[in-house]
Amino acid sequence: MLRQLRSSVLAVILLTVLLGLAYPLAITGVAQVLWPHQANGSRVDRDGRLVGSLLIGQDFRGEERYFQSRPSATADDPADTAASNLGPNSARLASEIRARVQSFLRREQPYDPGLTPAMIPADAVTASGSGVDPDISMANAAIQAHRVAAVRGLPLALVMRLIAEHTDGLAGGLFGPVSVNVLALNLALDAAHKS
Amino acid sequence: MTASGWFQIVLLLVVLTGVTPLLGGYIHRVFAGERVLLTRVVGPLERRTSALLAGPKPAGQDWKAYAGSILMFTAIGWLALFVILRTQSIQPFNPQGYRSAPWDVSFNTASSLVSNTGWQFYAGEATLSNFAQMAGIAVHGFASGAVGIASAIAVIRGFANRSGKELGNFWVDLIRALLYVLLPLAIAGSLFLVGEGAIQTLAANVHFRTLAGGSQLLALGPVASQKAVTLLGSSGAGFYGVNSAMPFEDPTGVANFVEILMILAIPAALTATYGRIVGNRRQGWALYGVMLVMFLGAAAVAYPAESRPSPAMRAAGIHGLNMEGKDQRLQVSDSALSAVAATASGDGATNAALDSFTGLGGSIPMANIMTGEVIFGGVGSGLYGMLLMVVLAVFVAGLMVGRTPEYLGKRIEAREIKLVTIGAIAVPLIVLFMTAWAISTRYGMRSIFNAGPQGFSETLYAYTSQANNNGSAFAGYVGFVQPHAPGNAGASGVTFADLTGGAAMLVGRFLPMLAALAVAGSLSGKRTIAAGEGTMRTDTVIFAVLLSATISIVALLTFVPSLMLGPVVQALTPRLF
Numbered sequence: 001m002l003r004q005l006r007s008s009v010l011a012v013i014l015l016t017v018l019l020g021l022a023y024p025l026a027i028t029g030v031a032q033v034l035w036p037h038q039a040n041g042s043r044v045d046r047d048g049r050l051v052g053s054l055l056i057g058q059d060f061r062g063e064e065r066y067f068q069s070r071p072s073a074t075a076d077d078p079a080d081t082a083a084s085n086l087g088p089n090s091a092r093l094a095s096e097i098r099a100r101v102q103s104f105l106r107r108e109q110p111y112d113p114g115l116t117p118a119m120i121p122a123d124a125v126t127a128s129g130s131g132v133d134p135d136i137s138m139a140n141a142a143i144q145a146h147r148v149a150a151v152r153g154l155p156l157a158l159v160m161r162l163i164a165e166h167t168d169g170l171a172g173g174l175f176g177p178v179s180v181n182v183l184a185l186n187l188a189l190d191a192a193h194k195s
Numbered sequence: 196m197t198a199s200g201w202f203q204i205v206l207l208l209v210v211l212t213g214v215t216p217l218l219g220g221y222i223h224r225v226f227a228g229e230r231v232l233l234t235r236v237v238g239p240l241e242r243r244t245s246a247l248l249a250g251p252k253p254a255g256q257d258w259k260a261y262a263g264s265i266l267m268f269t270a271i272g273w274l275a276l277f278v279i280l281r282t283q284s285i286q287p288f289n290p291q292g293y294r295s296a297p298w299d300v301s302f303n304t305a306s307s308l309v310s311n312t313g314w315q316f317y318a319g320e321a322t323l324s325n326f327a328q329m330a331g332i333a334v335h336g337f338a339s340g341a342v343g344i345a346s347a348i349a350v351i352r353g354f355a356n357r358s359g360k361e362l363g364n365f366w367v368d369l370i371r372a373l374l375y376v377l378l379p380l381a382i383a384g385s386l387f388l389v390g391e392g393a394i395q396t397l398a399a400n401v402h403f404r405t406l407a408g409g410s411q412l413l414a415l416g417p418v419a420s421q422k423a424v425t426l427l428g429s430s431g432a433g434f435y436g437v438n439s440a441m442p443f444e445d446p447t448g449v450a451n452f453v454e455i456l457m458i459l460a461i462p463a464a465l466t467a468t469y470g471r472i473v474g475n476r477r478q479g480w481a482l483y484g485v486m487l488v489m490f491l492g493a494a495a496v497a498y499p500a501e502s503r504p505s506p507a508m509r510a511a512g513i514h515g516l517n518m519e520g521k522d523q524r525l526q527v528s529d530s531a532l533s534a535v536a537a538t539a540s541g542d543g544a545t546n547a548a549l550d551s552f553t554g555l556g557g558s559i560p561m562a563n564i565m566t567g568e569v570i571f572g573g574v575g576s577g578l579y580g581m582l583l584m585v586v587l588a589v590f591v592a593g594l595m596v597g598r599t600p601e602y603l604g605k606r607i608e609a610r611e612i613k614l615v616t617i618g619a620i621a622v623p624l625i626v627l628f629m630t631a632w633a634i635s636t637r638y639g640m641r642s643i644f645n646a647g648p649q650g651f652s653e654t655l656y657a658y659t660s661q662a663n664n665n666g667s668a669f670a671g672y673v674g675f676v677q678p679h680a681p682g683n684a685g686a687s688g689v690t691f692a693d694l695t696g697g698a699a700m701l702v703g704r705f706l707p708m709l710a711a712l713a714v715a716g717s718l719s720g721k722r723t724i725a726a727g728e729g730t731m732r733t734d735t736v737i738f739a740v741l742l743s744a745t746i747s748i749v750a751l752l753t754f755v756p757s758l759m760l761g762p763v764v765q766a767l768t769p770r771l772f
Contacts (some may be wrong), residue, residue, distance in 0.1 A: 020330030083548035087649030
């Protein structure tokens with residue numbers, strides 16, 4: 001009994017030092033040397049100023065010249081991640097989606113008059129799992145392209161080309177669907193707009 | 196649904212089937228004490244630590260001594276973790292200056308980690324310092340996983356032993372599981388994840404202005420190193436509250452595929468280890484086959500179910516995939532597969548919000564767990580849980596044909612059946628009793644988030660997941676209230692949910708483990724009878740079918756009435772609540 005107690009205490013101390021400190025610190029060291037960009041959160045700078053992480057969605061609501069991220073239960077807060085957790089038969093979820101459909105139509109219909117509620121892709125009106133989804137679907141981006149092109153006075157073809165350039169979906173969507181990184185796309189738009 | 200979605204599911208199972216004999220054979224050699232490639236690297240450390248913990252000449256332990264060591268080690272680990280959680284404010288690596296978590300949440304969290312559950316009533320990024328994550332959560336991801344592997348190896352030895360009552364030495368097994376299996380895989384896995392985009396830093400959170408002029412706080416931490424071990428060791432405790440949905444934990448589709456593989460690899464491999472130790476590889480493949488088919492069945496229901504809109508979406512006039520609670524970088528098949536893998540195994544780290552799954556889609560993770568975590572299951576616990584079901588199936592078959600049941604040439608007698616029954620019934624009893632208690636009291640109702648049947652589903656899921664040591668959640672269920680700023684300022688626990696859940700996790704972990712060890716102790720050294728004409732073979736397809744039927748029937752009889760009240764109702768009605 002006493003022997004087991006002694007072994008247990010020693011084992012817990014040993015594990016804490018070896019696996020709780022040495023292991024993560026060593027991995028941190030190696031990661032910081034080999035992949036500093038990823039290890040620090042895939043950050044992007046513009047004009048020497050940090051403007052975000054390519055993996056973390058941002059809130060672009062109210063900015064018509066930008067592509068809009070997916071709805072979020074947390075207003076895109078990576079320091080307090082959450083999904084809505086509303087159930088499939090939730091009346092509150094239904095009314096939230098209805099409100100999102102209305103605001104999506106209000107925002108996009110003036111620039112894309114043929115748009116009907118049935119054409120809205122699901123990702124545009126449902127809240128993401130992380131609350132900080134960096135991506136939107138191709139269909140979602142293609143609808144928003146009309147607005148962004150018009151507001152910025154850019155040709156639609158150019159905006160569509162930028163979308164294509166910021167689309168990922170490895171091996172034709174085998175690992176993850178074809179999706180569009182919103183922050184990267186908006187940065188590219190700003191750059192194209194300036195020039 | 197897409198062809199690539201189905202292809203990915205099939206690809207996963209093909210790769211897993213390929214990995215199983217390789218990793219399983221490796222684990223067999225490690226625990227047989229044979230030289231492997233890594234012996235050169237970790238051999239000296241292994242010898243020194245084994246000598247420190249088990250003495251210079253480690254003695255074999257019978258099942259009681261082995262179990263005693265496990266319990267003592269876990270108790271001390273629990274205490275250490277509880278103290279770490281409660282004294283967070285005075286520790287290093289706390290760049291955000293977080294305070295300590297409330298006592299009841301700490302009780303739940305400490306119980307969650309030592310029981311290999313990974314149930315999270317806390318959101319790590321907003322409540323835990325980097326020290327608590329590394330030295331607390333991650334360490335017990337390793338420790339509880341290694342305890343699982345060690346106990347499974349001990350149980351297998353008992354089943355296989357022709358003579359003697361010794362199941363091995365716990366300390367030797369613990370060190371081997373850590374140094375030869377979990378640590379090397381965790382190193383490789385975490386570096387791979389960083390390359391894909393998972394973060395690994397000790398820097399403080401970064402505050403900045405977004406493109407649109409708002410403000411954002413990037414929560415950073417040593418994520419990849421912890422992610423790898425919580426996947427491999429099946430504790431599944433995410434660094435962030437949303438676990439694998441967070442891009443910093445599960446950055447790409449490729450990373451997601453590998454993460455699912457990491458979850459399943461060791462539990463699957465242990466079936467091959469089993470076949471090798473008992474000296475008949477087909478016995479291992481029979482168990483693997485049962486797991487594989489049940490897994491495939493779950494995936495084949497969950498994926499189509501999530502490819503349809505939920506009733507709430509339909510009511511709002513929206514069609515297409517059920518994307519509520521899912522991230523765009525992952526396909527719906529990724530999310531459905533992740534949900535199936537995380538719940539069939541004991542890991543629980545999903546990349547989507549199960550609470551928002553459709554009625555049918557959400558019933559699959561719950562049903563997976565309700566089988567008692569034997570479809571791959573937790574590392575080690577899945578295998579010994581499956582062996583308990585095997586003994587039960589053999590017994591049932593023996594009753595049907597009127598013969599004395601035997602397994603691996605050993606008679607299954609009253610003592611084994613009693614123990615198996617305890618092991619198989621205890622956890623469902625806890626689940627049903629606690630759910631009933633929680634749903635019928637004011638204290639229990641406080642945790643419920645959704646209205647209508649979903650509120651019941653949340654409660655049922657919470658106790659199912661905790662008592663079976665899974666750790667996934669219908670995460671609307673609340674056990675921790677943090678009204679204002681992060682860092683536990685003004686936070687309080689929901690005491691009822693924290694304590695009942697914590698108790699469910701501890702009992703749900705150790706009662707079946709002790710039952711399995713006791714069965715192994717009882718079978719160890721039993722005289723074997725040569726297989727004859729009338730012997731029922733247990734390495735055949737027929738037995739695999741019988742075993743699947745036994746598992747399904749036990750789970751169905753126990754849980755269908757309660758499933759009816761929650762997920763089934765929601766699957767059948769378009770009504771909103």
